[in-house]
Amino acid sequence: MIGFIGGTGPEGRGLALRFAMAGRDVFIGSRNQERGQSIAQELGQIVPSIASRIHGGDNKQACEKGDMVLITTPFEGQKDTLEALTNELKGKIVVNVIAPLIFEKGKGAMAMDVPEGSAAEQAQTILKDSIIVGAFQNASAEELLDPDKSADCDVIVCSDDNEAKQTVMELVETIKGMRAVNGGKLFNSKVVESITALIININRIYKAHASIKITGIETH
Amino acid sequence: MIGFIGGTGPEGRGLALRFAMAGRDVFIGSRNQERGQSIAQELGQIVPSIASRIHGGDNKQACEKGDMVLITTPFEGQKDTLEALTNELKGKIVVNVIAPLIFEKGKGAMAMDVPEGSAAEQAQTILKDSIIVGAFQNASAEELLDPDKSADCDVIVCSDDNEAKQTVMELVETIKGMRAVNGGKLFNSKVVESITALIININRIYKAHASIKITGIETH
Numbered sequence: 237m238i239g240f241i242g243g244t245g246p247e248g249r250g251l252a253l254r255f256a257m258a259g260r261d262v263f264i265g266s267r268n269q270e271r272g273q274s275i276a277q278e279l280g281q282i283v284p285s286i287a288s289r290i291h292g293g294d295n296k297q298a299c300e301k302g303d304m305v306l307i308t309t310p311f312e313g314q315k316d317t318l319e320a321l322t323n324e325l326k327g328k329i330v331v332n333v334i335a336p337l338i339f340e341k342g343k344g345a346m347a348m349d350v351p352e353g354s355a356a357e358q359a360q361t362i363l364k365d366s367i368i369v370g371a372f373q374n375a376s377a378e379e380l381l382d383p384d385k386s387a388d389c390d391v392i393v394c395s396d397d398n399e400a401k402q403t404v405m406e407l408v409e410t411i412k413g414m415r416a417v418n419g420g421k422l423f424n425s426k427v428v429e430s431i432t433a434l435i436i437n438i439n440r441i442y443k444a445h446a447s448i449k450i451t452g453i454e455t456h
Numbered sequence: 457m458i459g460f461i462g463g464t465g466p467e468g469r470g471l472a473l474r475f476a477m478a479g480r481d482v483f484i485g486s487r488n489q490e491r492g493q494s495i496a497q498e499l500g501q502i503v504p505s506i507a508s509r510i511h512g513g514d515n516k517q518a519c520e521k522g523d524m525v526l527i528t529t530p531f532e533g534q535k536d537t538l539e540a541l542t543n544e545l546k547g548k549i550v551v552n553v554i555a556p557l558i559f560e561k562g563k564g565a566m567a568m569d570v571p572e573g574s575a576a577e578q579a580q581t582i583l584k585d586s587i588i589v590g591a592f593q594n595a596s597a598e599e600l601l602d603p604d605k606s607a608d609c610d611v612i613v614c615s616d617d618n619e620a621k622q623t624v625m626e627l628v629e630t631i632k633g634m635r636a637v638n639g640g641k642l643f644n645s646k647v648v649e650s651i652t653a654l655i656i657n658i659n660r661i662y663k664a665h666a667s668i669k670i671t672g673i674e675t676h
Contacts, residue, residue: 343641343643344640344641344644346643346646347646347647376672379672388671388672389671389672392654392658417658418658418661418662419654419657419658420564420654420657420658420660420661421563421564421657423563423566424564424653424654424657426566426567426650427567427647427650427651427653427654428654430646430647430650431647431651433644433647434612434639434640434644434647434648435670437639437640437641437644438612438637438638438639438640438670438673440640441638441640442638442673442674442675444672444673444674445672446670446671446672446673447670447671447672448668448669448670448671449668449669449670449671450655450658450666450667450668450669451608451609451666451667451668451669452596452599452608452609452664452665452666452667453658453662453664453666454662454664455662
């Protein structure tokens, strides 16, 4: 089972749908148990044949049931949310999907300065006994939520733990159209998270759902 | 004529070669006039048929002769170099190619914190009467310097001046294989510059010359 902390937003829903489409069981967590359940039900209606794989409830349940857990809360909620879940997440791979952003009037989206370097490094600071991996920050939630579309993009995966990174890279490639790129150690998540701001600004200019690819490398 | 400030490094040489291959006259500037001349001569030997388009000398000459000027110095030299050239660059489009990086032992390349936000914004602060455009920071110098290779990548172009941005985007697409992507206002250069650090770390992992592409947008 793949659990989602704060899985009711577009990014969490989009990834949960894709993992379920790839044959995995997923659990949408929320601060509010009923909301987690109802979003899970709604997601199942998008592709009824996989509805039985999509579960929902509160964040604590998502952490307990997930053998891997994705954080898809807004950055503002990350610290408090994770501090309350350190026990449930002990020993587990925790994938940080968050891109901390600010929106400045007259400019657009900008990466927020995070004292720890990145949202992923902040998560590692809080969850000392979990294994943090940064991934999926640049994937377009809109594209993920449209089951007829191929999620045509690279996912840059960063972690200080090579085995966990490998596990997440394999998970990435279960999603049709996605390629995993080894982005090195966890500190590189700072750049990957900031790319999300650039993509949002590019989306406005081109009225698109952009994402990125790394060219010039052979991954397989 | 396209001038290069600090054009003797790999990025400046690579871009100068490509612009000359595309039919433009280029001028390799250096702190040392003779070095600028000798690098221009060396570059001409790579593709002898275009050698007559590649000129060289000092940075001041590059600024005077160039109707557009690219900054390809190391970041450490940018401030002093530009402060000495404000008059020569008045009213001109100045393309900032610099990615300010630090290398931390046991980690790898990281984006350096720049008080102005980015190298491009620092250049704008110094060159108040020039029009700054950020571009080409993620292009692989090694690939550019191999005339048989297609420079297969996107160049994200950022500027607060739309007309200058358009001019540079057209210049980008004179290079075979390169596509220009409108990256919005100049502040977005911070993200683009930091991508260079990520690419360097990915290059080490994959033993490659990586670059990036934006997917999901239609540019033409």
